[in-house]
Amino acid sequence: MDKRTLTFRIFRHNPFDPVSVPRLQEFRVEETPRMTLYTALTRIREEMDPSLQFDFVCRSAVCGSCAMLVNGRPRLACRTRTEPLPDKVTLLPLPFFRLVGDLSVDTGTWFRDMGRRVESWVHQHRAFEPGAEEERMSNEQAQAIYELDRCIECGCCVAACGMAQMSPDFLGSAGMLRIARFLVDPRDHRPEEAVFEVIGTEEGVFGCIGLLACDDFCPKDLPLASRLAYLRRRLALAAMRPSPSTTTGPVPVR
Amino acid sequence: MAVHTLWRDTQPSGPLKVRLGGEMALRNLGQQAQPIPTPLKLSASSQAVSMPSGRAWPALAAQPGRVLGRLELALTFSGLGLSVFMVMHLGLLFSVLLGTWAMDGLAGFLERYYLLHIGGSFLLLFLVGHVFVASRKVPTAFGRQRALLHHMRSINHMDTWTWLFQGLSGVALLALAAIHLWVIATDLPIEAAKSGARVFQTYLWFYVPLVLLVEGHISIGLARAAAKWGLLSRPVAHRALLAWTAVVLGLGFAILVTLYRLGGTL
Ligand code: HEM
Ligand code: FES
Numbered sequence: 001m002d003k004r005t006l007t008f009r010i011f012r013h014n015p016f017d018p019v020s021v022p023r024l025q026e027f028r029v030e031e032t033p034r035m036t037l038y039t040a041l042t043r044i045r046e047e048m049d050p051s052l053q054f055d056f057v058c059r060s061a062v063c064g065s066c067a068m069l070v071n072g073r074p075r076l077a078c079r080t081r082t083e084p085l086p087d088k089v090t091l092l093p094l095p096f097f098r099l100v101g102d103l104s105v106d107t108g109t110w111f112r113d114m115g116r117r118v119e120s121w122v123h124q125h126r127a128f129e130p131g132a133e134e135e136r137m138s139n140e141q142a143q144a145i146y147e148l149d150r151c152i153e154c155g156c157c158v159a160a161c162g163m164a165q166m167s168p169d170f171l172g173s174a175g176m177l178r179i180a181r182f183l184v185d186p187r188d189h190r191p192e193e194a195v196f197e198v199i200g201t202e203e204g205v206f207g208c209i210g211l212l213a214c215d216d217f218c219p220k221d222l223p224l225a226s227r228l229a230y231l232r233r234r235l236a237l238a239a240m241r242p243s244p245s246t247t248t249g250p251v252p253v254r
Numbered sequence: 255m256a257v258h259t260l261w262r263d264t265q266p267s268g269p270l271k272v273r274l275g276g277e278m279a280l281r282n283l284g285q286q287a288q289p290i291p292t293p294l295k296l297s298a299s300s301q302a303v304s305m306p307s308g309r310a311w312p313a314l315a316a317q318p319g320r321v322l323g324r325l326e327l328a329l330t331f332s333g334l335g336l337s338v339f340m341v342m343h344l345g346l347l348f349s350v351l352l353g354t355w356a357m358d359g360l361a362g363f364l365e366r367y368y369l370l371h372i373g374g375s376f377l378l379l380f381l382v383g384h385v386f387v388a389s390r391k392v393p394t395a396f397g398r399q400r401a402l403l404h405h406m407r408s409i410n411h412m413d414t415w416t417w418l419f420q421g422l423s424g425v426a427l428l429a430l431a432a433i434h435l436w437v438i439a440t441d442l443p444i445e446a447a448k449s450g451a452r453v454f455q456t457y458l459w460f461y462v463p464l465v466l467l468v469e470g471h472i473s474i475g476l477a478r479a480a481a482k483w484g485l486l487s488r489p490v491a492h493r494a495l496l497a498w499t500a501v502v503l504g505l506g507f508a509i510l511v512t513l514y515r516l517g518g519t520l
Contacts, residue, residue, distance in 0.1 A: 073409055074409075160409060160411070162402050162406065162409075165401045166402050201319055206322040206326050209391050209417060210417075210482035211411070211417050213411045213413065226484055229481070229483055236324075239320040239321075239324050239326075239327070240324065
């Protein structure tokens with residue numbers, strides 16, 4: 001097969017530079033066997049323009065730092081091969097997140113904030129006893145937690161979500177998944193109302209309109225659609241029960 | 255142009271300002287800023303009504319969520335109710351394929367026992383309820399619509415496009431259904447010959463889009479509802495509804511052709 005020359009149209013802008021104007025810049029790169037966008041971008045930075053900003057750490061779909069819009073769709077650049085792509089590829093930074101420069105966005109701040117909003121830590125209403133033996137957890141339970149803990153926080157789901165583009169406060173399915181992760185954790189004792197207060201809102205599951213692009217574009221194939229459905233069922237059922245009384249204290253989740 | 259739009263969308267108000275900072279999140283939770291608690295802060299006194307963060311969870315805080323949850327159920331049940339009505343409606347019209355006598359007989363039966371009136375009242379109730387709860391989901395502000403359209407064109411994702419159809423067809427149906435209901439209700443009783451004459455004379459080009467829009471709206475709506483409540487996986491839901499759509503559209507157009515012919519022979 002003939003070698004292709006790929007044309008990359010890459011978003012360039014430095015928001016910290018007052019004279020910088022957002023624009024698309026073209027780079028031509030000869031395709032090599034098994035080339036990924038990571039390889040191509042590195043070639044561009046090393047051989048053509050050292051000022052090009054983009055993020056990489058692991059190069060193997062583990063760290064979640066390289067997500068960007070490839071021809072309009074969110075993908076991890078490090079695991080996107082150039083081979084199935086057309087000759088012209090447009091690379092844009094992920095929408096929704098704060099732009100750091102060129103293709104680099106700050107997903108960390110949003111995810112940290114999301115973690116705070118959903119209180120992404122184990123809630124117990126018992127005092128910690130340092131001397132007590134650790135409680136055991138079945139292998140299935142541990143695996144169920146792990147399955148929902150595989151999120152690499154790349155931001156593809158939020159960038160793929162139509163609702164998130166309209167409402168910056170939307171928790172996104174990453175946030176919903178995080179709550180779902182604590183609901184399967186037997187160590188977590190947050191009361192049903194706590195779950196309700198955080199995601200039983202228009203920024204949570206009841207704001208979701210079910211486009212489910214999050215599920216289709218998650219590079220880790222997390223069960224986003226099924227967990228969203230689970231939370232929706234659970235919260236809707238809870239909404240049909242009479243409201244809990246204030247005097248009895250926390251209602252255990254299960 | 256597109257670049258500027260994108261830039262504006264990704265750019266917060268000031269370059270160094272941290273978007274969605276903790277402050278905003280805590281406003282969402284109706285709370286004042288508090289440090290993230292560590293397990294060491296747990297105390298036995300937090301047992302009663304508060305979480306380790308020292309926060310009380312008043313039951314009242316759950317109220318808006320309860321209403322939203324019920325609205326969410328109401329959306330699906332009203333959509334489902336309307337779909338059931340449309341199936342019965344299809345049943346009535348299907349009878350014309352057997353002959354005018356069948357449709358006239360069935361319509362007469364429904365009218366004699368006031369089933370038509372009961373069905374019509376339910377339809378109105380469900381329609382108004384459905385519009386009420388569904389419109390909550392539709393972006394009405396220009397900025398939101400623009401952001402959504404920009405996103406739809408960029409991501410080019412099927413279930414995202416179908417939602418646009420869902421919203422637009424819903425709004426169109428509101429108008430078309432109102433006209434249709436008025437025309438029928440002011441020209442009772444229902445008779446095959448009258449329907450045929452209507453289709454033949456003026457209403458063919460009213461009914462063709464109506465049939466297409468209703469069928470599309472129901473199919474996509476049911477598939478979406480099944481997926482969003484987790485009743486069916488999306489591939490299964492898509493296939494089931496595609497098959498259903500083919501059958502209903504086939505029947506719908508067979509009925510329209512029959513009525514049109516009937517109108518032509520009068
Ligand atoms: C014959 C009449 C109609 C039928 C059978 C019908 C059926 C349905 C169904 C089954 C759904 C899915 C519900 C869900 O997602 O839970 C739906 C959703 C929707 N309907 Fe209708 N509908 C009808 C008329 C209308 C009208 C008149 C409007 C006008 C505003 C409308 C607007 C919507 C919207 C915007 C949605 C999407 C809601 C969402 O994404 O969550 N529908 N409809
Ligand atoms: S570089 Fe780590 S996920 Fe792509």
